[in-house]
Amino acid sequence: MTVTRDPTRFERPRAVAPASGREPAPAAPGRNPGMPLDLDRVRALRINRSAVERRAATIPTRRSVKRDWQAGWLLRAVTCLDLTTLQGDDTPGNVLRLCAKARWPVREDLLDALGVPSAAVRVGAVCVYHALVETAVEALLGSEIPVAAVSTGFPAGLNPFAQRLEEIAASVAAGAREIDVVITRGHVLRGDWEALYDEVRAFRRACGEAHLKVILGTGDLATLTNVARASQVAMMAGADFIKTSTGKEPVNATLPVGLVMVRQIRDYDERTGHAVGFKPAGGIRSAKGALEWLMLMKEELGERWVRPDRFRIGASALLTDIERQLEHFVTGRYSADYRHPMV
Amino acid sequence: MTTTVARAFASLEWGPAPESTGPALAWLDDHGRSFGHFIGGEAVPPADAETFEVVNPATTAVLARVAQGGAADVDAAVRAARAALPAWAGLTDHARARHLYALARAVQKHSRLLAVLESLDNGKPIRETRDLDVPLVARHFYHHAGWAQLRSSEMPGYVPVGVVGQIIPWNFPLLMVAWKVAPALAAGCTVVLKPAEFTPLTALCFAELAHQAGLPSGVLNVVTGDGRTGKLVVEHPDVNKVAFTGSTEVGRQIRVATAGSGKKLTLELGGKSPFLVFDDADLDSVVEGVVDAIWFNQGQVCCAGSRLLVQEGVAEPLVAKLKARMEKLRVGSPLDKAVDMGAIVAPVQLERIRALVERGREEGAELWQPSWACPTEGYFYPPTLFTAVSPAATIAQVEIFGPVLVAMTFRTPAEAVALANNTTYGLAASVWTENINLALDVAPKIKAGVVWINSTNLFDAASGFGGYRESGFGREGGREGMWAYLQPEWEREAGSGEQKAAGTIPAPQHAAPREVPFPAPGSPLPPIDRTPKLFIGGKQVRPDQPYSRTVRGADGRPVGEVGEGNRKDIRNAVEAAHRASGWGRGAGHQRAQILYYIAENLSARAAEFAARVAAMTGADRATAVAEVDATLSRLFTYAAWADKHDGAVHGVPFRGVTLAMNEPVGVIGLAAPEEAPLLGFVSLLAPAVAVGNTVVALPSSAHPLAATDFYSVLETSDLPDGVVNIVTGDKEGLARVLADHLDVDGLWFCGSAAGAAAIEQAAAGNMKRTWILTPRDWYAARQAEGPEFLRRASEVKNIWIPYGE
Structure with missing residues (x-):
């Protein structure tokens, strides 16, 4: 590959045709094939931050789920978890522990008390770095829990482009069924929507059968209008999920950002008939916080969008807090984290 | 057997999330579910035996019996206020500020009791009373504690107007107490307050809390009753000022009743406020704005954005989005923490809404309501949208005071302004566009006391609220609101309210042919006629x-x-x-x-x-x-x-500017x-x-x-x-x-x-x-x-x- 000499330019995706001549990828069931880049649509988007924030602030106050309903909702949240570890010190040891927790996320006695079969409650996916994909795939054999790999030079996404594509291919080859890619945030900040489209398109192609989850890194995107435009471009380029954050930016998933993204998902669905999933990630640590995200999804997109094929929460510590709340509901006593098997 | 948990897990349905009514009902029980007036610092039995029931509109259950104030009651209240006036007006600014500060604290300390009581009495969702009404009440008293402290230095040469009679509506029962009482007390006036007959409970509770917080006896008096009681307050000769919030119809009667009396008057009346959406607006946010505009408090809001004016190019997608949103609104028990709308205040109001909706249908507008049904017990009405409405339609002109939105389209900014102003009202307006040039061009052209850009129904004690045209006159809140309770000191020194007007009517006299020509000074010639x-x-x-x-x-x-x-x-x-x-x-x-x-x-x-x-x-x-x-x-x-x-930039607690x-x-x-x-x-x-x-x-x-x-x-x-x-x-x-x-x-x-x-x-x-x-x-x-x-x-x-x- 050649490295560009122009210091003001990001490396642009190559080996794909110019924007005008692109065809959507063949549609697979349940997947978003994408569509030609509609620049007029993208550029026309304007998001009013203050109004979005006002709406976001009332999502937790206009609705409330209590008692049995709250327990049911929390179990639903568990099924939508992308149980994640993305640390420099990850080893097969802690990943195996994570995978075991993914299979049995909530104590059997609690599920019995709640009247929910344990088979129904397993997490949405396990999310790891490429190096741990094989370990996780092996550990989850027979469970149907997919392994997701973060990819494309996570978290900054500024590795050489060819390497990023190779990284996707390697993770898919290692058994990852979902690939969480990061975009070049610079494309968004510079309004270079063609470059963003081409980049995501190339990622999508490299994914093959694996589902493509596109991390926008919203904490780096500066404005909600940028978040909306990047969401649309990622979907047009064939994202199966759009995801807020890497968890490594200073600001991660916030309700206003989520609100903007799910509204774009709704819009894309209305125009193309393709339902793209949503994944908030980073900073969601409490059961109450998770419920707020579920309420956002149900209110803005409906119950069908709050299932693991269309909704994931990227988290790790969250699960323990959910377990504590469930135990509290079952016993009437406030729980402690050491009472629940650690992640 | 499927457990509720399993069902909720599978369906993600909303369950009940009830707020406890225990403490509020206990407060009612402590009073024997029966209330007299609050005069001279204590609850007093009414002078005559007439009482009426206060009903929870969500259940039709009777909450309490309340006294119908008669002439003797109003007179006693005015006398108590008059007696308390010299001492109260004579307090130092700082002493009055301490009292107002204590009222703010009292509201905060008992905020949940007030919120639940308000919801029970009015039927509005607990979310609103808890998150909006009661916090705004506390904020109003804090803000006006400040005006009490600063009155002499910031309004030199002015003195309190005296005893004020205040009549407030049922849609924001406690918030209107605050809007009325806080500036009056800050100015140094004493008050006779008449709450609405449908919703007197929080005013009575507030009066009690205020006196527990040390407010001197007679400074705040509450007389309950219906319009007859209100009339007695308005017409009482020893009331120096009348402040009213309510319908334009009653406001007009009060204007007539006080004419020539010299009483100062402020009126905050009805509205048919426009909600303008230009084609570059963030439509998803517009939808939430509409929810806040017309489905807040069941649309029983004087400044409700009840006329949706949409630029033609975006009318279709906006209406589609609105309908989808309406489908998701939840109407139900106001004490459920997961509803968007509660009950309509009373059967008479429900009937009015029904009749006007029927009228709208008859006049050819297209009606749309969500597919779900409202609770049948209690007084509920679903969110309602009329499209294809012409400005000539009754529902486009009349204030419905319910959850009914009428939509019209416009082609140009000029036409939007013309439609917005095509009303006898002028209370509020909402303008949605991402173009600041357009927003700031349109806002001054709309005849309304409040204009919200890309927002709606925002209120704060620091920002004046009030109308143009038949939406009334005077402002409530902010520096501009304080003037309503003050008069120039020289006027009082001159011994006059506005009671005395001078002069006599000269008898019209047509000029008879003049006897003597007007002299032309210094000239021997006859003057040249000058005809003014x-x-x-x-x-x-x-x-x-x-x-x-x-x-x-x-x-x-x-x-x-x-x-x-x-x-x-x-x-x-x-x-x-x-x-x-x-x-x-x-x-x-x-x-x-x-x-x-x-x-x-x-x-x-x-x-x-x-x-x-x-x-x-x-x-x-x-x-x-x-x-x-x-x-x-x-x-x-x-x-x-x-x-x-110059105007002002008010310091309201939000990220933005409020230009007065x-x-x-x-x-x-x-x-x-x-x-x-x-x-x-x-x-x-x-x-x-x-x-x-x-x-x-x-x-x-x-x-x-x-x-x-x-x-x-x-x-x-x-x-x-x-x-x-x-x-x-x-x-x-x-x-x-x-x-x-x-x-x-x-x-x-x-x-x-x-x-x-x-x-x-x-x-x-x-x-x-x-x-x-x-x-x-x-x-x-x-x-x-x-x-x-x-x-x-x-x-x-x-x-x-x-x-x-």
């Missing part, structure tokens, strides 16, 4: 009916003749004044230039004007010269003010005083035109020639045609015509008490702002010029502009 005409639209015109009236000097001898103006002359003058409305849109600097130029040209003819004044009034030469000099000074005063009558802009009232009628024929005339005219109003001025009936001479000064001073129109004749009679005129926005009146009463009554027709000027010394700057005149000449428009990308 009316001055309308920049032209000297003869009266519609060519009659003249003789003007006599102090010695009774004729000194000239003026035209006898009539109704049609007034009509023409008002039309000319409206044509000149561009005057108010120009720069203050330009108006200042012209006022200075008027002074310059008057100065050049000072001797002639002095002679004229002397001839008419019999004043000696020195006095007449002094009047001309004072007039020149007055013109300079308002030339000075013209570019300094001073706008001209519009077309103002001016009935000049009889005395000081030049100075008095200019003292009314100059402030009105300085801030951009156009005027129809009625000179002194007895001494009109200074005013008619004055138009030739105006003609040489570059004043645009129609800004000042002068109609001579029977001043009080002509003032009546102006008072009746539905396209006159304000009327300042110097004249007889009977004339003042008649004018205030007639003004109820379009709720024009009247100002009955007490007799005053026109040479004393403190009385005859300055900020009070400018405030009377202006409307404050608060424009909320959120920002943040």
Whole structure:
């Protein structure tokens, strides 16, 4: 590959045709094939931050789920978890522990008390770095829990482009069924929507059968209008999920950002008939916080969008807090984290 | 067997999330579910036995029995307030501030009790009382603790108006207590408050908490009852000021009932507020704005954005989005923490909504309601959308006061403004666009006291709230709201409220052929006749009916003749004044230039004007010269003010700016005083035109020639045609015509008490702002010029502009 000499330019995706001549990828069931880049649509988007924030602030106050309903909702949240570890010190040891927790996320006695079969409650996916994909795939054999790999030079996404594509291919080859890619945030900040489209398109192609989850890194995107435009471009380029954050930016998933993204998902669905999933990630640590995200999804997109094929929460510590709340509901006593098997 | 948990896990349905009513019901039980009035610091049994039931509209259960206040009760309350007044008004600012601070704290300490009680009584969702009403109540008292502390330093020369009667509605029962009581107490007034008969409980609870918090007895009195009780409060002779929030219909009755009484009056009335959506707006956010505009408090909001005006190109997608959103709204028990809408306050209101919706359907508008059904127990009504509504439709004009939105389209910004203003109301407006140029262009053009840019139904104690047109007058909140409870100290020293108006009605006299020709001083030749005409639209015109009236000097001898103006002359003058409305849109600097130029040209003819004044009034030469000099000074005063009558940026707790802009009232009628024929005339005219109003001025009936001479000064001073129109004749009679005129926005009146009463009554027709000027010394700057005149000449428009990308 050649490295560009122009210091003001990001490396642009190559080996794909110019924007005008692109065809959507063949549609697979349940997947978003994408569509030609509609620049007029993208550029026309304007998001009013203050109004979005006002709406976001009332999502937790206009609705409330209590008692049995709250327990049911929390179990639903568990099924939508992308149980994640993305640390420099990850080893097969802690990943195996994570995978075991993914299979049995909530104590059997609690599920019995709640009247929910344990088979129904397993997490949405396990999310790891490429190096741990094989370990996780092996550990989850027979469970149907997919392994997701973060990819494309996570978290900054500024590795050489060819390497990023190779990284996707390697993770898919290692058994990852979902690939969480990061975009070049610079494309968004510079309004270079063609470059963003081409980049995501190339990622999508490299994914093959694996589902493509596109991390926008919203904490780096500066404005909600940028978040909306990047969401649309990622979907047009064939994202199966759009995801807020890497968890490594200073600001991660916030309700206003989520609100903007799910509204774009709704819009894309209305125009193309393709339902793209949503994944908030980073900073969601409490059961109450998770419920707020579920309420956002149900209110803005409906119950069908709050299932693991269309909704994931990227988290790790969250699960323990959910377990504590469930135990509290079952016993009437406030729980402690050491009472629940650690992640 | 499937557990509820398993079902919820599978379906993700909403479950019940009830707020506990225990403490609120216990409070009711502690009072035996029966309430008397709250007078002189304690609950007192009513003077007669009549009581009525207070009902929870969500369940139809009776919450309590409350007393129907009669004349003896109101009288006792007013007496208690009067007795408490000297001590309360005599407290230091700091002492009053401490009391208001304690009230804010009391509200916060008992916030959940008040929130639940309010929801039970009114039927509004607990989310709203908990997150909006009660926090705003506490905020209002905190803010006004500040005004109490600062009153003397920030409003020097002003004193409390005295005992105030306050009548509040059922839609925000406790918040309206705060809006009324906080500024009154901060100013140093004492209060007789009459809550709405549907929702008296939180006012009674608040009165109790206030006295537990140490508020002196008699400072705040609560008399419960229906409109009959309200009428008794309004008409009580010992009430100095009436403040009312409610329907325009009742507001009109109160305007008529208080006419000529000298009581100060502020009215916050109905609305049919426009909600403008331009094609570049963030439509998903617009949808939530609409939810907050018309489905907040079941649409029972005076400033509800009830008329949706959408640019044609985005009407279809917006309506589709709205319908999808409406489908997801939840109507149910107000005490459920997961509902969007609760119950309508009472069956009578529910019937009104139903009838108007039926009317809308009959008139051909397209009705849409969500597929789900409302609870059948209690008084519920679903969110409702009408499309294909024409401005002529009943539902487009009448305030429904329910969860019913009517939608219309527009093509251009100008058409949007025209539709927005096509109403007799003028309370609030909401403007949605991502283009700041457009937003800030449209906001000043909408006749409304509050304009929210890309937002709606935002309230804060620091920002004035109140209407234009038939939405009432006066502002509540902020510095502008404090003036309603204060009066100039000199007025009280002079021993007058607005009760006393001076002068007598001069009998209209048509000029008989004159006996003695007007002398032409210093010439042996006969004088050349000089015929003062009316001055309308920049032209000297003869009266519609060519009659003249003789003007006599102090010695009774004729000194000239003026035209006898009539109704049609007034009509023409008002039309000319409206044509000149561009005057108010120009720069203050330009108006200042012209006022200075008027002074310059008057100065050049000072001797002639002095002679004229002397001839008419019999004043000696020195006095007449002094009047001309004072007039020149007055013109300079308002030339000075013209570019300094600044608005404000209010410090409200949100990310954005709230601009309090001073706008001209519009077309103002001016009935000049009889005395000081030049100075008095200019003292009314100059402030009105300085801030951009156009005027129809009625000179002194007895001494009109200074005013008619004055138009030739105006003609040489570059004043645009129609800004000042002068109609001579029977001043009080002509003032009546102006008072009746539905396209006159304000009327300042110097004249007889009977004339003042008649004018205030007639003004109820379009709720024009009247100002009955007490007799005053026109040479004393403190009385005859300055900020009070400018405030009377202006409307404050608060424009909320959120920002943040």
